[in-house]
Amino acid sequence: MASTTARIAIDAMGGDHAPDEIVAGAIRAQAELGVEVLLVGDPQAIESSLKQHTSSSQMEIVPAEDVVAMHEEPLVSLKRKPKASINVAMDLVKQKRADAVVSAGHSGAAMAAGLLRLGRLKGIDRPAIGAVFPTLVAGKPVIVLDVGANVDSRPKYLEQFAVMGSVYSQYVLGMEQPKVGLLNIGEESTKGNDLAVRTHQLLEENPRITFIGNAEGRDVLSGRFDVIVCDGFVGNVLLKFAEAVGEIVLQILREELPQGIQGQLGTALLKPNLKRIKQRIDHAEHGGGLLLGVAGVCIISHGSSQAPSIFNAIRLAKEAIDNQVLARIQSKDFQGEQQSAASTTEE
Known part of the structure; x- marks a missing residue:
């Protein structure tokens, strides 16, 4: 079976240095890792960042109308801003238009959006x-x-x-x-x-x-x-x-x-x-953390992430995709043993 190129949705508006550093890290990742990048956010701001680079002609921009700021309450903001960049990025995974999401924005919002948009894997009570x-x-x-x-x-x-x-x-x-x-x-x-x-x-x-x-x-x-x-x-x-x-x-x-x-x-x-x-x-060399337990590959990066950290976050996402982490977690044997253990505990 021929392998397909991983498509990574990047919350280009999330983080202290967005969108410039996010875009720079994404461009490097697309060139060096062989992934396809979807930049999610304000098209005008993203295009302005892209113009600073000469090798960015193949970057796809997916418009998003808003962003969840670091000081905002996650659930309230996600519901009030359905077209926020993190919501749009998660929807791309849900719609199978992307294989993973990377965000350096509000970590609580990223986790909540993952749960609300993608849901939990079967047999998992809480993501980590x-x-x-x-x-x-x-x-x-x-x-x-x-x-x-x-x-x-x-x-x-x-x-x-x-x-x-x-x-x-x-x-x-x-x-x-x-x-x-x-x-x-x-x-x-x-x-x-x-x-x-x-x-x-x-x-x-x-x-x-x-x-x-x-x-x-x-x-x-x-x-x-x-x-x-x-x-x-x-x-x-x-x-x-x-x-x-x-x-x-x-x-x-x-x-x-x-x-x-x-x-x-x-x-x-x-x-x-x-x-x-x-x-x-x-x-910065590790890129961030993988949100395990939701029905999609999600990497939550540091709010202060710059281009090297975003590059490594995308690398983490690619590794999770290539190694079929989600499929292995939600495999029948895994669920059976987990449910058995849970039943024993409750008894």
Whole structure:
């Protein structure tokens, strides 16, 4: 069966640097990744951004009349603005005119639009945002979920996050038998709050995953785990903290290495190494998080995303499409085991 070119709908109006940086990242992605890009938003503003580039003649623009601003309440705004760029982008996926959505706009609006426009996958109670972090083991990333979709969670939600994260880790990140951990304050199964204790039992009993126990904060980036689950409140704090640490490390390197002639010579010699360091710890290199659990591929990028981050977000979307993440999550075996586990829990 011949492969088809992935079509990615980009919310060109979402984010602090829209539309210029969004358009720049999309142009690069279309040229280097072989994807087809649909730029959704104000045609005049998008065309103005496109004119800054010479290789943009094949970019398709899909008009949208409005945008959900960062300060607006998601559900109210989505209903009040049915032609907002994020709504139009989600509709393109629903209508099969696009295979994925990428947005650096209001993350709450992107999640709500995904749920309202696309719906949940069968057998999934709540979607989760999965973020990929580097670890101490080169070439062995860890996916953490949820990092913001659900401030409050139930044990069965975290169990579903573990299964979805395992599918992503195996088929996109290349981990043959992903090791799952539950973020907690101690290694013992009795540690933590009620949510942690009850979730630990569910994860232990689930045959669909390889659960190896609790993960403490120091374990997240150790490389011991491939998938770590937590509720969205804790996960979002962890995400923002990790991003800040990465930025601080990069800033320290910029400030300290060039000191004096010897420092400048050392910096020149270390340039390839520094580039690899940046690729491993800079959150812009990862593009954003995949909204797992909705019936469409959705990448939620940082509001401050610039062109490199948008490029990487589109790359994430393409990888999810190419590796059939949605089909694998909603496969019959997955649903059967999930429903069985849920029934056992409720009993």
